[in-house]
Amino acid sequence: MKKVRKFDAVPKLNGSYKFLDDYTRPNLLYGGFLYAKFHHGKLKQIKFPKKFSKDEFTIVSYKDILGENIVPEPENDQPFLVEQEVMHYGQIILGIAHPNKKKLKQFIDNIEVEYEEMPAITDIEECLSDENNVFGRVLEIKHPAEIGNTSHLIHTxxxxxxxxxxxxxxxTQAMLAEYDKEKKEIFVLGTMQCPFFVKSALDAIFGDTIHNSVVETSEGIGGGFGGKEDFPNIIAGITALLAYKSGRPVKTVLDREDDIQITTKRHPSRVEVESYTDPITHKIRKLNIDYRLDAGAFQTLSPVVLSRGVLHASSGYAVEDCYIKGRLFRSNTPSNGAFRGFGAPQALFAIESHIDNVAAQLGIDPYTLRKKNILKIGKEFPTSQPIIENHLEDCLEKVIEISDYHEKYREYKQWNLEHKVKKGIGLSLGLHGGGYTGNGEKILNSKIKLVIEKNADINIYVANTDMGQGAHTTLAQMVDEAIEHPHNKTRVVIPNTNKAPNSGPTVASRTIYIVGNMLRNLIKEVKKELGFDNLETYVKAHQADFPREFRSLFKPDPQAIFDDETYKGVAYKDYSWAACVVEITYDPTTYEINLEKCWNVLDIGETVNPEIARGQVEGGVVQALGWGLSEFFYKKGFGRKQGFTDYTMLTSRDIPELNIEFIHTDNPIPKGLGEIPMDYPAPALRNAFLNATGVGIDEIPLTPEKIFANLEEK
Amino acid sequence: MKLEFILNDKAVSLEVDPMKRLLDILREDFGLTGTKESCGEGECGACTVLLDGKPVTSCLVNAVHAENKQVVTSEGIAQKPLGKLLIACFDETNAVQCGFCFPGFLVSSYYYLKNDGEPNLEKIKTALSGNICRCTGYQKIFDSVMMACHRKQEQEK
Structure with missing residues (x-):
């Protein structure tokens, strides 16, 4: 563990680091999309504007697709381009390219789409309440126990x-595509999380027409958070088709409005939680959870989000009799996709809010109820996976201590009796399973490669991207620290599908946890095999042997078995744990919440680079608090958001004072980190409002409008 | 129109549509791609530059408004002593994540450091409230600017 600075910080600050729109090519065309501005209907006619000469434009429709019009996904049900029936607002009908950006936009804006309107489901509540809208597999986790008569238990x-x-x-999302006619090769440069996903999309859309496709990421990737997991497949596919048809390089850069309108979002959820709690022992004896997600118009990767959601639905609590059911619902909105947390934030919002509702009903404090039911050694998850450490409880105790929770809990009660502006303190627990769910990592079968060069530089070849999380700095650090090699002689090569083996996508908090651990083990094996103490000295003495390449494969733990049919077994080998306290003030005159403080205690195992880890937690927590306080994309009566003017994220003036502590960092394994800070803060905020006002609002965001409406109801 | 202005301390001129955005002129005509477009409506601050010494969002400034004025971009600030000081502080704290918003933050922080520079958290928060960052949660950005303010004060002693 040492402080290593990010290699890319200075070039990002002085403007020399290239993001996708900073690249250009001779003879470049700009790409854009015509997309549906209605929710559901049959296409009748597309009328191009007469004032433009249509021949100047390269236009591709589904008819130009040479392979299959299906985007490769866990569930292959989404077309690249509309054929006859538009299934959702924002679905792409045509790809269009032109040398002049401005003219391209004017042309697209003036195309008229005639269609026959069909009934559409656009309201989230309507979508999630109607059992006829269920699609895909229904997931069930069953952990039955005979608990006898429930009549004396508190029902919530x-x-x-x-x-x-x-x-x-x-x-914003962006891709640059080129076609090499002689080699019959498509090259795509882009801002993305998963180069091999994009490659498989190109192979699907072109079929046998091309001999090869190569995908590389731009130098800088301006954030992802899950949004650049699967949607880049569509942009890359259509942009590459335009490059193929025009014979010229094509760059597509979405403007903010298009990006907000057509790309994937976090799934809206409706989670019903029913519990039976013993009023004497405060043990939750029975728990039924009905977890529903609005998948949008197509399933795409939603089944995987659903799976993670149900597996996190009971949070950090051991309940004897537990039943969890998860379902996807269809609507005529863009497919919802990956977003940091991947189903877990929705699950934790429900159960962590519910715990506070139960505590209020029992007349006990929320800490005591959590403490009585927390997962610890001897207990198990609803999948029957045994708990092997008490680290969640350690997080809880630590956060209570550093935030002075008990004292403030008492103090604020008194304060609120005497003051108009209220104070509130809220608690939540969090957990996140690292890596792909169940047997996912085994199936993924990641591969990595290292090259030791003639000058003893180590080049790391992996497909995992650095979109700001600092992964390339941290991966290099893991390799050089393992053999005490100078940090400036180790680096991750910009991911390219022709050079790097497929080490899997940059998702699921798996980059450091899975790929980093593989790299560390590989370099240690290399050291053992070659028998060196100092790599530089060794390479100097054995020049003829270098450059030399080393590879390895993911080795699954034979003990970690998960049954995907029954949802029994080890869903995640290593969990990260967290506990959080949020303090707010609430002004009943304006119905506004002010975020005051947020205390976080996490066990993510080893913190390879503590400052980078801290940055991940700070960023994730603020995203989560924004989700809890002000962010929403669509709501009946409000319409859809258009840009950053009406999509309100937290600014520097809105954030609370952040306190972060890592515990159990002596664990030799760095566990998942990226997502857990997004999972748990929103319910702590919601619980702080309950503490301040006595009113539990079971829906976020807690905008002044929503608070007003809820208080009016009471 | 023929547009003449001072760009990063150098006199420049070009033939340009008067309604072309300053952002596009900087990126396309002068290749200064440090200035980024993110929201395109003046909300996020990623395209912030100094226009006659004051921070503006260059996506909302048309060519005609830059006529005969001083424009300083993040590339220009990176060459100035206070710019170098800020970059060193952002680097030391490991504040930078994706980095797309940082040239804008560099410009806003530079304006604060140059014109006020008091190591006061509330003032720093206000000075940076026109810039959105989605990765960092702002904390390390505050820490960096605070560090730069302290160092500037030490240098001036």
Whole structure:
């Protein structure tokens, strides 16, 4: 563990680091999309504006697709381009390219699309309440126990709702594609999380027409947060088709409005939680959870989000009799996709809010109820996976201590009796399973490569991208620290599908946890095999042997078995744990919440680079608090958001004072980090409002409008 | 129109549509791609530059408004002593994540450091409230600017 600075900080600050729109090519065309501005209907006619000469433009429709019009996804149900029926607002109908950006926009804006309107589901509540809209597999986790008569138990049944959330990476989605006629090769440069996903999309859309496709990321990737996991497949596919048809390089850069309108969002959720709690022992004896997500018009990767959602639905609590059911619902809105947390934030919002509702009903404090039911050694998850450490409880105790929770809990009660502006303190627990769910990593079968050069530089070849999380700095650090090699002689080569083996996508908090651990093990094996103490001295003495390449494969733990049919077994080998306290003030005159303080204690195992880890937590927590306080993308009566003017994220004036502590950092394994800070803060905020006002609002964001409406109801 | 202005301390001129955005002129005509477009409506501050010494969002400034004025971009600031000081502080704290918003933050921080520079958290928060960052949660940005303010004060002693 040492302080290593990010290699890319200075070039990002002085403007020399290139993001996708900073690249250009001779003879470049700009790409754009005509997309549906209605929710559901049959296309009748597309009328191009007469004042433009259509021949100047390269236009591709589904008819130009040479392979298959299906985007490769966990569920292959989404076309690249509309054929006859538009299934959602924002679905792409045509790809269009022109040398002049301004003219391209004017042309697209003036195209008229005639269509026959069909009935559409656009309201989240309507979508999630109608059982006829269910699609895809229904997931069930069953952990039955005979608990006998429930009549003396406290029954609590509530419905929790969360909205869409926009990833709002500062760099919009963008791709540059080129076609080499002689080699029959497509090259795509882009801002993305998963180069091999994009490659498989290119292979799908071109079929046998091309001999090869190569995908590389731009130098800088301006944020992802899940938003650049699967949607880049569509942009790359259509942009590459335009390059193929025109014979010229094509660059597509979405403007903010298009990016907000057509790309994937966090799934809205409706989670019904029903519990039976013993009023004497405060043990939750029975828990039923009905977890629903609005998938949008197509399933795409939603089944995987659903899976992670149900597996996190009971949070950090051991309940004897537990039943969790998860379902996807269809609507005529863009497919919802990956967003940091991947189903877990929705699950934790519901259960962590529910715990406070139960505590209020029992008349006990929320800490005591958590403490009585927390997961610890001897207990198990609803999948029957045994708990092997008490680290969640350690997080809880530590956060209570550093935030002075008990004292403030008492003090604010008194304060609120005497003051108009209220104070509130809220608690939540969090957990996140690292890596792909269940047998996912085994199936993914990641591969990595290292090259030791003649000058003893180590070049790391992996497909995992650095979109700001500092992954390339941290991965290099793991390799050089393992053999005490100078940090400036180790680097990750910009991911390119022709050079790097497929080490899997940059998702699921898996980059350091899975790929980093593989790299560290590989370089240690290399050291053992070659028998060196100092790599530089060794390479100097054995020049003829270098450059030399080393590879390795992911080795699954034979003990970690998950049954995907019954949802029994080890869903995630290593969990990260967290506990959080949020303090707010609430002004009943303006219905506004002010975020005051946020205390976070996390166990993410080893913190390879503590400052980078801290930055991940700070950023994730602020995203989560924004989701809880002000962010929503669509709501009946409000319409859809258009840009950053009406999509309100937290600014420097809105954030609370952040306190972060890592515990159990002596664990030799760095566990998942990227997502857990997004998972748990929103319910702590919601619980702080309950503490301040006595009113529990079971839906976020807690905008003044929503607070007003809820208080009016009471 | 023929547009003449001072760009990063150098006199420049070009033939340009008077309604072309300053952002596009900087990126396309002068290749200064440090200035980024993110929201395109003046909300996020990624395209912030100094116009006659004051921070503006260059996506909302048309060519005609830059006529005969001083324009300083993040590339220009990176060459100035206070700019170098800020960059060193952002680097030391490991504040930078994706970095797309940082040239804009550099310009806003530079304006604060140059014209006020008091190591006061509330003032720093206000000075940076026109810039959105989605990665960092702002904390390390405050820490960096605070560090730069302290160092500037030490240098001036």
């Amino acid at each position: 049944k509530r419905i929790y709702r969360t909205p869409h959330q926009e990833q709002a990476y500062l760099e």
